[in-house]
Amino acid sequence: MPSSAALSRQERAERNRGRPTLAFDGTTPYARYGAIDTLLSLQRPATDEPAETSFIIATQVMELLFTLVRHEWERARDALDADDVPAALAALRRGHGAQDVLVDSWELLATLTPTEFNRFRDHLGEASGFQSYSYRHLEFLLGNKSAAMIRPHRADPRAGARLRRALGEPSLYDAALRLLHRRGLPVPAERVERDWTLPVEPHPQVVRAWELVYADDRPGNELLALAEALLDTAERVTRWRHRHLMAVKRTLGAKPGTGGSSGLRWLSGNVQQDVFPELWQLRTGI
Known part of the structure; x- marks a missing residue:
């Protein structure tokens, strides 16, 4: 009715x-x-430079998309904890759509020239995307844990509390490994229960567990579908990082970043870091 x-x-x-x-x-x-x-x-340019409005809106669009991606990744993680792989897959796929828009949002800054940026850059002060707590939350959900990265948000009780909670919780990838363990795959004990605030190095036994998942490529293997969906997520993160790197290279070159980093060199290091590295490593052995 x-x-x-x-x-x-x-x-x-x-x-x-x-x-x-x-x-x-x-x-x-x-x-x-x-x-x-x-x-x-909420668009309040500090100068008369027309390109500053594009810069502000691009920043705000990305922050909104960070929030949407976080929402979907948390839903996916919680679904994995509940052994509901179809719900996790649905959330990851919705997240892929948001990630695609996030990657494409760099197009808003594609025409920003060094001269245009220099006309308003000094008004940024020390403001940097590195300080985005929404982006940091995403990194924690990926498993890139670091207590030091909460330090910039000590004066913001709400942001600090959210990041401390995310730091101490299993990541999206942790939830996937715990699911594999419950399904009888040889995920080592130290990857099932541990101090979630700490980062971990790739483990050959985890690679082996994923290899066993890929060995069963019959239609309907939901663990294989999960592995591919996680890899789709990881690849989109790397695409976003690379577009960030290229935007900075095009606009700033090798000048220092506004937030105190080395700029291009710092971003290059991030691009080189694989997301969910064991899912990439297994491809060499298959």
Whole structure:
């Protein structure tokens, strides 16, 4: 039976003879639902340089997408903890869509020249994307744990609390390995229960566990589907890092970053780090 809201929509369409409603009391429902007025009030350039608006909007778009990706990765992790692989796969695939838009969002800065950036760069002060707590949350969910990376957010109680919680919880990849262990695959004990705040090195026994997953490539092997979905996630992270590197190289060259890093050299190191390295390593042995 149709809901009361569905019936109301049908009645409205009939009353409007198929045309959209044009008269509202106050702000439109669309603007209220999406907090559009608030959203559009957040672009505050510090200079008259036109390219600064693109820079601000690109930054804000990425922050929104970081939040969406985090939402999907946490849902995927929690589904794996509950042995619900189909739900985890659905969340990862939604995350892939958000990641694709995130990678493409660098196009907003594709035409930013060094001269244009220099006209407003000094107004950034020490502001840097490195300081994004939403991005740091994603890195923790990937398993790139570091307590030191919470330090920039000590003065922000909400951000600090979220990052400390994420630091102490199993990552998305940890949840996948714990699932493999419960399914009888030879994941070593130290990867099933450990201090989740610490990073780990690739383990040959974990590679072996994934090799066994790939050995069964019959349709319907949900663990194989999970492995490929995780690799799709990992590859998109690397694409985003590479686009970040190229944007900085094009705009800044080898100049130091605004946040105190070496800039290009720092970003190059991040690009070289595989996400979920054991899923990449197994490909050599198969």
